[in-house]
Amino acid sequence: MLRGATEDDVNLMLSWRNQETNRQVSKNSHEITAEEHAAWWSRVRTDPNRRVLVYVRDGRPCGVVTFFELRLDGPRTGSWGFYLDADGLAERGETLPAWLEVMRAAVDHAFDELRLDRLDGEVLADNTVVRQMNRRFRFVEGIPEMQVHDGREITVVPVSLDRENRRRR
Template sequence: MLREATGDDVNLMLSWRNQEINRQASKTSHVITADEHARWWAVVRTDPTRRVLVYVRDGVPSGVVTFFDLRVSGPATGSWGFYLDADGLAARGETLPAWLEVMREAVDHAFDDLGLDRLEGEVLGHNAVVRQMNRRFRFVEGTPRTEISDGREITVIPISLDRANRRRR
């Protein structure tokens, strides 16, 4: 289940974002400080082009889905990303089912609730497992580009999924 994030979720979101596996899969790999996170939260909670949702699995908050750059005029488009409570899900033996569920719910939310025609995102080139999962959900990869972030060179691959190509249950 996805629900709107609230101020009560801020510390949980920060702790998940700072888990090593999430930092290495992100463009910014440094440990996010409480002040940096508070500034982000102050901006996103009032920005009409953004949504922050908490993924809840079996009643336990277990991840974050963000939608940003939402445009509703012309073809409705937006970008997205997510991260999970990797440590908590691994301890419960629920990583793969949670990953499948959060992706399914996020794609459904993008097209059914937000009314998007196209959903976009990015994946790091070294993240073969995420790239494979994206293909399973019918995301198409664009042309990779090289960036420098947090002092490291990364390959960023744009991804997209059109409403007509989404996988239906």
Template sequence: MLREATPDDVHLMLSWRNQETNRQVSKTSHEITPDEHTRWWSAVRVDPTRRVLVYLRDGVPSGVVTFFDLRLDEPRSGSWGFYLDADGLAGRGETLPAWLEVMREAVDHAFDHLGLERLDGEVLAHNTVVRQMNRRFRFVEGSPRTELSDGREITVIPISLHRDNRRRR
């Protein structure tokens, strides 16, 4: 289940985002400071083009889904990303089922709740597991591009999914 993030979730979100597993597959790989996170949270709370949701697995907060660059005029589109409580889910042996569930719920939220026609995102080229999962959900990869981020060169691959191509439950 997805629900709107609240100020009570801020510390959990920061702890999950700073887990090594999540930093390795993010464009920003440094450890996020509490001040950086506070600035981010203050900005997203008042930005009408952003949504921050908490993913609940069996009632337990277990991840974050963000929607950004939302364009709610025609054609309706937006971008998204997510990260999970990798350490907590791994400890409970729930990583794969949670991963499938959060992706399904995020895609459903984008198309059924936000009413988007197209959902965009990005994945790092070395993140082959996520790339495979994206294909399973029928995301299409675009042309890779090289960027510098946190002092390292990364290859970023844009992805997109059109409402008509989504996998239905």
């Protein structure tokens, strides 16, 4: 289940984002400071082109899904990303089912709630597990691009999923 993020979620979101597992697969791999996170939250919580949602599994908050660059007039498009409480889910042996569930919930939210025509995202080229999962959900990869973030050179692969290509249960 996804629900809107609130002020009560801010510290939890920061702790998950700073988990080593999540930093390794993010474009910005540095540890986010409390000040950076507060500034981000201040910007996004009222931005009409963004949504920040908390993924809840068995009554427990377990991750964050963000939608951004939402264009809701004309062709309805948006970008997305997510991260999970990797450490907590791994301890409970719930990583894979949670990952499948959050992706399903996010895709459903994008097309059923936000009514997008296309959902875009990015993945690091060396993150083969996520790339494989994206293909399972029928995301199509674009042309990889070299970028520099946090002083490291990375290859970023754009992905997209059109409404008509989405996998239905």
